[in-house]
Amino acid sequence: MIVTLTANPSIDRTVQLEQRLERGSVLRAHSTRSDPGGKGVNVARVLAAADLDVLAVLPGNGGDPLLSALATGGIPHIGVATTGPARTNITIAEPDGTTTKINEPGATLSGSTLDALAQELIARADTALWFALSGSLPPGVPLGWYGELVAALRDHPCKVAVDTSDAPLTALAEGFPGSAPDLLKPNGEELAQLTGVDGHVLERAAENGDPGPAITAAQRLVDRGVGSVLATLGAAGAVLVTSDGAWIATAPPIVAVSTVGAGDSSLAGYILAEAGGGSESERLRHAVAYGSAAASLPGTTLPTPEQIDLAAVSVSAADAASPIPVPTELA
Numbered sequence: 241m242i243v244t245l246t247a248n249p250s251i252d253r254t255v256q257l258e259q260r261l262e263r264g265s266v267l268r269a270h271s272t273r274s275d276p277g278g279k280g281v282n283v284a285r286v287l288a289a290a291d292l293d294v295l296a297v298l299p300g301n302g303g304d305p306l307l308s309a310l311a312t313g314g315i316p317h318i319g320v321a322t323t324g325p326a327r328t329n330i331t332i333a334e335p336d337g338t339t340t341k342i343n344e345p346g347a348t349l350s351g352s353t354l355d356a357l358a359q360e361l362i363a364r365a366d367t368a369l370w371f372a373l374s375g376s377l378p379p380g381v382p383l384g385w386y387g388e389l390v391a392a393l394r395d396h397p398c399k400v401a402v403d404t405s406d407a408p409l410t411a412l413a414e415g416f417p418g419s420a421p422d423l424l425k426p427n428g429e430e431l432a433q434l435t436g437v438d439g440h441v442l443e444r445a446a447e448n449g450d451p452g453p454a455i456t457a458a459q460r461l462v463d464r465g466v467g468s469v470l471a472t473l474g475a476a477g478a479v480l481v482t483s484d485g486a487w488i489a490t491a492p493p494i495v496a497v498s499t500v501g502a503g504d505s506s507l508a509g510y511i512l513a514e515a516g517g518g519s520e521s522e523r524l525r526h527a528v529a530y531g532s533a534a535a536s537l538p539g540t541t542l543p544t545p546e547q548i549d550l551a552a553v554s555v556s557a558a559d560a561a562s563p564i565p566v567p568t569e570l571a
């Protein structure tokens with residue numbers, strides 16, 4: 241079983257515009273849609289669509305619209321009693337595929353909700369294959385909470401993936417190697433934040449087909465105890481770095497409709513391939529194929545296995561025999 245934790249789930253409301261977004265104007269929406277959201281919920285949705293045994297753990301009370309949507313979608317889940325319903329996050333989508341996202345802070349979680357969420361994980365630590373701890377932490381949650389969970393789970397046979405950002409990500413990294421997960425999934429900006437690398441250098445290089453800075457930055461996290469770093473780089477693809485080597489994947493050309501959920505789909509693709517015994521390059525191939533498929537779908541629509549084009553993703557190994565060159569900007 242794969243267990244996902246979403247401390248700050250959401251209803252994702254997408255507003256599709258027919259024209260460009262103009263600040264200060266009255267704009268008419270062409271269409272709207274609502275999808276169950278929150279990063280761990282999305283990972284669970286992708287894995288469930290691929291018929292994996294999955295469980296989404298999240299705060300929520302019986303009758304909350306988000307839990308009802310998960311039930312309707314056939315996503316196995318446990319809602320832990322909490323004070324308020326899930327937040328609504330807004331995506332404003334423009335005709336050229338540009339998305340602007342406004343995420344609410346989420347309802348405050350009490351100490352007892354936090355303890356109950358942690359208990360749901362610990363109770364499965366000896367049977368679950370993977371835990372995916374994903375997304376922001378709502379008010380009331382200590383910034384170091386992910387680190388505490390990783391530390392509690394790492395004595396068990398399960399593997400733990402973390403995908404978060406900003407202060408919770410920084411707090412997690414401060415606890416390395418004790419809080420280092422088996423898999424960390426930063427995007428380019430988060431990778432830069434964590435490693436002190438200039439984010440512009442990293443992203444510009446990746447866009448120009450040079451994954452060197454991203455690999456170097458990811459290697460720094462592996463040196464600090466992280467098992468594997470899957471760094472997603474948008475249209476430039478992704479890199480996977482472990483203590484055994486580094487792999488690079490380029491993304492197939494797509495018409496981007498909504499990148500919301502693309503990173504979560506990548507994480508799900510990686511876990512799916514790993515759970516099936518796939519090699520590092522196959523895990524990376526699945527990650528990029530799932531992420532690309534998600535980006536070509538509207539709102540927080542997530543891909544099914546039929547929409548995945550593995551053959552369109554090219555993966556290569558960085559030469560393990562020669563050290564990864566450190567670009568001058570990083571040296």
Ligand SMILES: O=P(O)(O)OC[C@@]1(O)O[C@H](CO)[C@@H](O)[C@@H]1O
Pocket residue numbers: 248250252276277278279282329341343374375376377405500501502503504540
């Ligand atoms: O505010 P967070 O927790 O960082 O991100 C939440 C969120 O933007 O992430 C998902 C896409 O990755 C969406 O479903 C959701 O709205």
